[in-house]
């Protein structure tokens with residue numbers, strides 16, 4: 001009996017940490033369509049919330065929230081921000097409960113944003129992903145995202161590499177998600193994937209470079225950071241077309257590690273010493289990727305772990321063949 005009580009207590013503790021909340025439109029206990037996801041490309045910034053596909057409708061408090069009248073002017077109530085709406089007036093410190101009417105949508109959708117706490121500044125706060133398990137509830141999704149293309153560029157440049165890869169390479173992958181869920185909601189267009197990454201396999205299918213995934217939209221600390229935006233998305237991206245720089249590390253805390261690459265010339269001795277990505281092999285004997293053919297495999301996921309993958313064969317050529325030595329001595 002005691003153990004049972006303890007188990008129930010632990011389950012309750014875990015559940016309360018998830019801090020799930022209702023939808024801000026009616027019916028609040030049913031899923032609604034999502035037209036745009038966190039992290040999508042926008043002109044000069046990341047999309048900082050989700051777009052809920054309801055027009056000219058009333059909106060309702062999703063979780064207990066306390067009104068701050070200064071924040072209310074900027075469309076924040078508690079942890080949530082509502083855009084394309086007119087919010088009702090409430091006195092400072094009013095406690096709003098789930099289900100309370102708080103305003104209405106003035107356009108074709110509700111832009112809904114969440115931040116990590118009630119007490120952060122409204123003007124430059126982090127943006128959380130409201131589609132996590134245990135946040136906006138219920139939310140199911142069983143359709144796969146799609147990978148449309150994979151291309152290679154010389155690191156930090158716009159020059160396309162075709163055929164043979166060498167030195168430092170950027171991988172650009174076009175991907176997206178049409179967001180048609182089991183409830184029949186459709187975004188009607190392409191939205192962003194939740195995360196995307198790559199790994200390298202040899203011709204026999206063994207992984208020779210571990211999966212690298214740095215584009216992942218759990219939270220965006222600074223949605224207006226255009227430098228991070230341009231390290232995440234290649235030029236030609238739009239609000240419905242997403243070109244991801246999967247080799248970059250745009251959210252790294254250390255700024256000069258953000259513009260990253262796949263070093264096809266990476267040094268890897270058999271000694272077991274691990275060298276940073278930036279260290280080049282000076283001969284084929286100590287190269288991680290001996291000259292030859294490899295598979296580049298891209299993985300894209302939505303937030304409910306539906307996935308797509310795409311494998312592209314490439315040829316790496318960093319070192320002159322050994323039989324080239326003395327080539328000019330032939331008569």
Ligand SMILES: [Zn+2]
Pocket residue numbers: 036047049050051110111112
């Ligand atoms: Zn929006």
